[in-house]
Amino acid sequence: MIGFDTTVFPKLNFRSPDEFWGLIRDLKVFFDKSCKRLPDFAEKTSRFMAAFDKFDPFIQSYTAEVCPCCATVCCAMRHGIPEFADVVGFLAMGLDVPSYDLSLDINGRCQFMGQTGCMLPRTQRPYRCTWYFCDPLLKQIEIGPTLHYRAFIKDVEELASARSGLMAAFYEVWLQKNEDLS
Numbered sequence: 550m551i552g553f554d555t556t557v558f559p560k561l562n563f564r565s566p567d568e569f570w571g572l573i574r575d576l577k578v579f580f581d582k583s584c585k586r587l588p589d590f591a592e593k594t595s596r597f598m599a600a601f602d603k604f605d606p607f608i609q610s611y612t613a614e615v616c617p618c619c620a621t622v623c624c625a626m627r628h629g630i631p632e633f634a635d636v637v638g639f640l641a642m643g644l645d646v647p648s649y650d651l652s653l654d655i656n657g658r659c660q661f662m663g664q665t666g667c668m669l670p671r672t673q674r675p676y677r678c679t680w681y682f683c684d685p686l687l688k689q690i691e692i693g694p695t696l697h698y699r700a701f702i703k704d705v706e707e708l709a710s711a712r713s714g715l716m717a718a719f720y721e722v723w724l725q726k727n728e729d730l731s
């Protein structure tokens with residue numbers, strides 16, 4: 550399964566810090582109560598983490614080559630802010646939710662951009678940061694060894710599928726909770 554539709558989840562409103570952090574707080578409580586002990590969930594989380602581990606060195610080697618020459622760096626503040634599904638992923642993997650400074654200009658440079666690139670581990674970045682491939686990056690991968698390209702396609706599909714599996718498992722319990730409340 551590829552491409553779980555994450556728009557079914559609530560929207561994290563970065564324009565209202567109270568709402569943003571309130572929803573994350575509620576999600577953490579729900580998560581601890583309802584998800585942590587589900588065996589299926591742990592298995593799906595492991596698969597997601599393994600997919601990140603596999604994919605990260607590959608994509609890192611290409612971004613290290615291409616990004617330093619980039620004139621239009623894609624890392625804007627608005628891209629570094631997570632969606633609800635990203636936070637589900639962080640909590641599943643036992644990661645802290647980064648301390649976003651929501652008072653910064655949303656169109657400015659991402660607060661996690663350091664001298665040598667992103668300061669967050671890939672697992673703690675919004676998924677779009679890994680999923681986005683600009684044309685120069687794609688071109689570089691395409692002109693690389695064929696084996697690299699095939700591995701890239703396989704790994705990217707596995708990452709998407711693993712994330713979808715995790716989100717679908719979460720959605721099941723999340724939906725149940727909302728149905729119980731209604």
Ligand code: SF4
Nearest residue numbers: 615616619622623683
């Ligand atoms: S991913 Fe592409 S757009 Fe973003 S910084 Fe690297 S080269 Fe530039």
Ligand code: SF4
Nearest residue numbers: 624629659662667678
């Ligand atoms: S990759 Fe890192 S620096 Fe770039 S937008 Fe994502 S979180 Fe920000």
